Amino acid sequence: MGTRKSKAPPPAQARASMKKDLPEQFRDYRHVWVFMELERGHVHPVSFELLGEGRRLADQLGVQLAGIILGPPGDSTLHAAAEAFAYGADLVYLVEEPLLTDYRNEPFANALTDLVITHKPEILLLGATTLGRDLAGSVATTLLTGLTADCTGLDVDEDGSLAATRPTFGGSLLCTIYTLNCRPQMATVRPRVMRMPQRSNKPIGRVIRHDWRMLEEDIVTKVVGFLSDDRSGNANLAYADVVVAGGLGLSNAENLLLIKDLALTIGGDYGCSRPLVQKGWMPADRQIGQTGKTIRPKLYIAAGISGAVQHRVGVEGADLIVAINTDPHAPIFDFAHVGVVTDAVSFLPALTEAFTRRLAPANRLRLVN
């Protein structure tokens, strides 16, 4: 039997009731892969977060970690390869092709599927971005393998299976999902759910170029334009160090100025709970939570937000959660670190002022320097 060399055979009682012997054709699937998402030449930070997770899984399994890079020939792909190594990859599989410049499903799904069939990874991780979800669904269907979406925890079981944990029923419960008899085991993870790993200055590792061709004429979809969000300046909420958010407790759209004011004063970004988007008080890309953005700031201030599970799953990774709410029994106090039971509308201006005063001396010092 082709058991893995790097691991002792699983203990006899290990979920024998569930796991059949892995079908013969999958027994030589090995190594952990992370798809490196390139956005107009830049690596999406979620790829680094995934390399951090992938490193941990690969170490547990005693296998190698590979970064997968699909892109046009040139500096951006080589830079991505160097970054993959800096964040822990042992090797990089590289497909360089001009028609992989802008993301389109057909060539990317085709190239990634081809790579998997040739090099046989046992685990394949992608970011749960619009790109990653679009791509992962196609690849998993073509390979007829399991795909677990939006995981919040990844682990390796005692018999080497990937245990992928994700929220279900709108975040009220968590479930752990296995792909037992197919390979690769695929999962997507949202940006900011996993911690950003330390970047090291590891020297260049092994780059394996994969030969793949497709003809532009065979690709139906063409990219004819791109409108960047940069104009609205809100591309960065997920990666902001400080986030101030408002909820229905603020009563009206005008009071959102109090949130923006505080955010601006402390150099942070601002967001909101879902009802505010539904009321049209804020654009959808400012929504924080299960169906909005996941954030992982050093400081999160929630004003007039009750803390429903769907909101909670988006903010739990914050280092410090501060809640301002009139209701001492609001669920947000179950997961906030610091709470103030008070009216946010009158409190926010005072808080902004308190920050201004506290941070002012440092500011003056900088000006003198």
Added chain:
Amino acid sequence: MHIVVCIKQVPDSAQIRVHPVTNTIMRQGVPTIINPYDLFALEQALQVRDHHGGEVTVLTMGPPMAEESLRKALTYGADRAILLTDRHFAGSDTLATSFALSQAIAKIGNSFGSPDIVFTGKQTIDGDTAQVGPGIAKRLDLVQLTYVAKVTSIDLRTRAITVERRSEGGTHVLKSELPCLITMLEGSNAIRRGSLDDALRAARSEIVKWNAVEAGIEDITKCGLRGSPTVVKRVFAPTPREQKAVQIDTVEKAVQDVANELVTSIFAHQPALEHELSSTRSVSR
């Protein structure tokens, strides 16, 4: 022009409660709704039909009670509704679901004309995976356009379609061809109410019901639990944090004092942050 819209009946997850002891979902009394994103897909489909002519068929896979959702879709103005229902589908994951739905869509094509567009919502609110749309596209070998905010134009003569697709940090304008599969984003279109005629027609309409065989599915092992490569091993409640929030006392204190105290508390928890904030602050101003 023939359009198929896949919808799903889901529990209104805002009203779901978890049993505190058994950690199971308490479904009793939880109302079901059409997955909200699917309504945007339906609305976009109806607009395309109203503009270019043709028919809209709504399709759902689910238990017999999912018929309600289809009837609702008819009141919005869909022309035909098909319920794919069979005990063999129970326990389907996204791969098995996309198989069953794609077979049914192929059968719809044979019976009522091949679809030019298949619409789905961007994701469901109970599963949240966003995988079924791409799965159907792959199995039917359709071009897939996901996270579409808007169908900008369709040229039936050249079979060309232009859409705006949300992507990280912006919106891509994509030009593609029919037939294709589109998954729709939220908020793209206000959902119509449906006319009185539609409501009357919906009440009278027969909803077509297909079991696996009737939908043309030969290999039943590709459906349900057996056709699902993923296995749910464990379901559990998130662990509550054992430490309660530190409460800043507000009784008989001036609001400014409370604010100062909160700031002090924040920096006591996060000493490094004070220095960072002082510097980012001067940059952002």
